[in-house]
Amino acid sequence: MKTFYTLLKEAVLACVMLFGAAVQSFAQWDARKAHLIIDWQMNAPLSTDFADKISGWGMNFEGTYQVAPRWDMGLFVSFHTNHKYVGRQTLNLSSTESLTTDQQRSAFQIPLGVTAAYTLYDGKYVKPYVGAKVGAMFARNTTYFGATGLYDKGWGFYVSPELGLKIFPTGKHWGFHVAGYYSYATNKTQTLTCGIDGQSNVGFRLGVIF
Secondary structure: OOOHHHHHHHHHHHHHHHHHHHHHHHOOOOHHHEEEEEEEEEEEEEOOOOOOOOEOOEEEEEEEEEEEOOEEEEEEEEEEEEEEEEEEEEEEOOOOOEEEEEEEEEEEEEEEEEEEEEEOOOOOOEEEEEEEEEEEEEEEEEEEEOOEEEEEEEEEEEEEEEEEEEEOOOOOOOEEEEEEEEEEEEEEEEEOOEEEEEEEEEEEEEEEEO
């Protein structure tokens, strides 16, 4: 039986191959159909109290190509860090061990994979769209206490639907990008006494399009 990560790898590879085939099928390379998106990102974790404070410590990068009227496909990678301070308390680590300390928690995420978007209204200056990102996510969650720290890391499956708006003030190739998103990843980590089994986020992005 194939493992989950083998299936994930095959799914991402199939999407990349489909993207390449679609580009070749519809036309020769046309620079006017290609876009680079660079976003600043605001992110708020859900369903966990490990590091649940909203933060703007994130970026998103996308390279897309218009493979058909109203359809864009491409690749993406983003990163984000959320933090939380926990005041001094006594933690029971086991039946014979306890630790009195404060904590600084840090949750670092790097999702990457394929992205697709459908333009709802193909105007000259404004293009609203719905889209989705699918791939894998690397997560490293760290608890700092005293002069040391404890971390756990791992990979998981990642999916993220989004609703956005592309604005082209002059009707030309460059413009601005605004998007709101929800994401879910299957990552599992454990640090000190706090564990995460699946990670959900909501947030928005603001950036530029070239």
